[in-house]
Amino acid sequence: MSATGFNADLRDIHFVLFEQLKVQDSMAQFDDLADWDIDMYKSVLESAYDLCDGLIWKTNAKGDSDGCQLGENGEVTIPECFTDAWNALKEGGWIGLTADPEYGGVGLPFPFGVAAGEMLTGANPSLAMYAGLSRGVANLLAVFGSDWMKEQLVERLFAGELAGTMCLTEAGAGTDVGNNRCKATPTDEEGVYNLVGEKIFISCGDHQLTDNILHLVLAKVPGAPEGSKGLSIFLVPKFDWTDRSRNDAVVVGIEHKMGIHASSTCTLALGANGPCKGWLVGQEGQGMEIMFHLMNEARIAVGVQGLATAVAAYLNALSYTKERVQGGAGSKAVPIVMHPDVRRMLMDMKSSTEAMRSMLYTLAIRADLSERLKEKDPATAQLHHNHVDLLTPVAKAHCTDVGFDVTVTALQCFGGYGYIGEYPAEQHVRDVKIASIYEGTNGIQAIDLLGRKLRIQNGILLMQWIDEANKSLAKAKETGHFDAEISALEKGRDSLGACAMHLGQLGMTGNIKAALLHATPFLEVMGHVVLGIHSLEQAMVAQAALDEGGHSESDVKFYKGKVLNLSYYVNNTLPKAIALSKTIRSGDESALDEVLFG
Numbered sequence: 001m002s003a004t005g006f007n008a009d010l011r012d013i014h015f016v017l018f019e020q021l022k023v024q025d026s027m028a029q030f031d032d033l034a035d036w037d038i039d040m041y042k043s044v045l046e047s048a049y050d051l052c053d054g055l056i057w058k059t060n061a062k063g064d065s066d067g068c069q070l071g072e073n074g075e076v077t078i079p080e081c082f083t084d085a086w087n088a089l090k091e092g093g094w095i096g097l098t099a100d101p102e103y104g105g106v107g108l109p110f111p112f113g114v115a116a117g118e119m120l121t122g123a124n125p126s127l128a129m130y131a132g133l134s135r136g137v138a139n140l141l142a143v144f145g146s147d148w149m150k151e152q153l154v155e156r157l158f159a160g161e162l163a164g165t166m167c168l169t170e171a172g173a174g175t176d177v178g179n180n181r182c183k184a185t186p187t188d189e190e191g192v193y194n195l196v197g198e199k200i201f202i203s204c205g206d207h208q209l210t211d212n213i214l215h216l217v218l219a220k221v222p223g224a225p226e227g228s229k230g231l232s233i234f235l236v237p238k239f240d241w242t243d244r245s246r247n248d249a250v251v252v253g254i255e256h257k258m259g260i261h262a263s264s265t266c267t268l269a270l271g272a273n274g275p276c277k278g279w280l281v282g283q284e285g286q287g288m289e290i291m292f293h294l295m296n297e298a299r300i301a302v303g304v305q306g307l308a309t310a311v312a313a314y315l316n317a318l319s320y321t322k323e324r325v326q327g328g329a330g331s332k333a334v335p336i337v338m339h340p341d342v343r344r345m346l347m348d349m350k351s352s353t354e355a356m357r358s359m360l361y362t363l364a365i366r367a368d369l370s371e372r373l374k375e376k377d378p379a380t381a382q383l384h385h386n387h388v389d390l391l392t393p394v395a396k397a398h399c400t401d402v403g404f405d406v407t408v409t410a411l412q413c414f415g416g417y418g419y420i421g422e423y424p425a426e427q428h429v430r431d432v433k434i435a436s437i438y439e440g441t442n443g444i445q446a447i448d449l450l451g452r453k454l455r456i457q458n459g460i461l462l463m464q465w466i467d468e469a470n471k472s473l474a475k476a477k478e479t480g481h482f483d484a485e486i487s488a489l490e491k492g493r494d495s496l497g498a499c500a501m502h503l504g505q506l507g508m509t510g511n512i513k514a515a516l517l518h519a520t521p522f523l524e525v526m527g528h529v530v531l532g533i534h535s536l537e538q539a540m541v542a543q544a545a546l547d548e549g550g551h552s553e554s555d556v557k558f559y560k561g562k563v564l565n566l567s568y569y570v571n572n573t574l575p576k577a578i579a580l581s582k583t584i585r586s587g588d589e590s591a592l593d594e595v596l597f598g
Contacts, residue, residue, distance in 0.1 A: 006057035007315030008119045048116040052123035060124040063262030074250035076206035076264045086209045096158030104155040110368040121308035126262035137164025140294045144282045163210040167199040167217040182219040195278045196271035205266025206251045213238040231287035234278030248276040259430030303395035306403025307356045309432035313410035314349040351565040358534035390461040393445035398527025400435035446519035488570040492529040495581035502585045518584045528577035539566035
């Protein structure tokens with residue numbers, strides 16, 4: 001572990017995957033994974049760690065300082081050191097780690113993609129974005145693309161030979177994607193349209209890592225309905241694959257950002273100086289339906305970004321506090337990890353990051369099972385799908401908010417050294433802040449949770465989650481441990497339910513603005529309670545291991561740390577949910593008063 005280098009908690013990753021979730025058992029039922037065992041899975045994870053600890057991490061600070069530059073003819077130059085790192089991702093098959101072998105992928109379960117993604121993002125979040133977007137475009141085309149797209153493009157995207165982006169945002173439209181001015185006019189060639197318009201904030205919009213870049217662009221055909229229902233989606237290559245001519249999808253500006261400097265964030269002009277050819281994906285008017293397939297995957301990935309950067313920051317801080325010796329007022333100088341206030345900060349970061357890892361990896365395995373069990377056990381598959389549907393906005397919003405808070409706390413552990421570039425603490429803070437903004441701001445995630453997810457089938461998604469939480473609480477009672485913690489979590493669960501009922505009643509009486517006023521606090525309540533349940537589930541596994549005995553000294557410390565996580569979380573973090581619940585149910589609507597902000 002290093003205060004200035006790459007760190008990932010491989011021991012905890014193993015714990016969540018193999019002891020808590022028992023991925024090796026749940027996946028053994030599927031023929032394509034029947035031959036995989038724990039040692040094989042661990043070998044993949046250890047290879048990911050070695051790659052990130054070596055080549056990938058070495059590009060992080062350099063990429064941050066070099067940034068991206070826009071040259072002539074709309075060509076963007078990204079840090080040169082990324083080339084070798086990208087080639088390593090290609091050669092190792094990391095972009096297609098979870099992809100179907102039909103498309104050249106390894107075919108591993110989604111949780112291993114999340115685990116590898118956590119390490120890659122913790123080592124270099126900017127580089128991880130190039131890989132993540134390419135994988136997302138490949139996954140989308142594998143489902144919705146035409147036969148020739150599947151045959152000619154998907155495998156090359158997973159292989160890192162092609163790269164992808166998604167182009168939603170336009171100037172002035174922001175989150176209102178339906179307010180889209182980009183136009184697509186049919187040509188004489190079947191399925192091919194000419195696009196005219198401009199897209200902004202396009203992550204990884206141009207670079208030289210691959211021979212071609214495939215942009216997924218939302219646009220409207222002539223006569224399309226107003227709003228998001230009129231959107232179609234088009235595949236717009238940088239170079240036309242038929243004759244390698246330059247398509248008129250050209251970068252006209254790049255953003256100078258707070259963080260993720262090595263991710264080229266571009267303004268893309270389409271059809272401004274010549275034909276910009278785009279190939280229709282799916283059917284006209286199907287754009288938002290198709291794009292959400294990519295966005296939901298991206299929102300989970302952004303939650304992982306919050307976790308990954310938080311973990312990197314926490315472990316850098318933990319190492320630093322063990323090395324930094326300081327005393328005061330005549331007291332003996334000791335490593336500052338011994339100072340009570342520092343230990344409080346470390347415990348706050350430890351308990352939060354480990355609970356987030358449990359939540360996100362659980363979300364990943366349930367997303368995987370929801371697909372694999374569709375035909376074999378559709379009822380169970382639907383339960384898994386409902387869980388993922390409900391918690392995706394919570395994963396995106398809560399894990400990025402908490403992730404940012406953790407990086408700020410980590411910086412505080414470094415004191416003045418955290419504020420300067422000698423250590424990576426300040427870069428972690430800058431890099432992770434975007435995660436609460438892009439892929440739908442966290443306020444939008446809260447509205448999605450309250451205004452859509454909780455309304456599905458009269459609240460069935462939340463009721464199913466509460467039922468599962470109750471089963472975890474009942475199982476914990478059977479252990480004879482955790483009585484106080486269980487009682488606290490039951491209060492948290494009841495506070496969450498009371499909030500949901502209160503906001504539902506506001507909606508039913510037509511007081512929509514008052515309900516939306518509390519959408520973000522409600523998501524925070526749910527996030528705290530969900531992570532509390534995950535802390536309990538981890539503590540149960542750890543306590544069972546301690547009761548069994550026969551472990552090494554390091555494992556005993558690890559398991560005791562899980563039990564202490566639960567105690568800390570329910571006494572220091574969970575009360576925030578109960579307090580917020582009271583605030584939400586207070587009836588205060590002062591922020592909506594017309595005299596304000598006129």
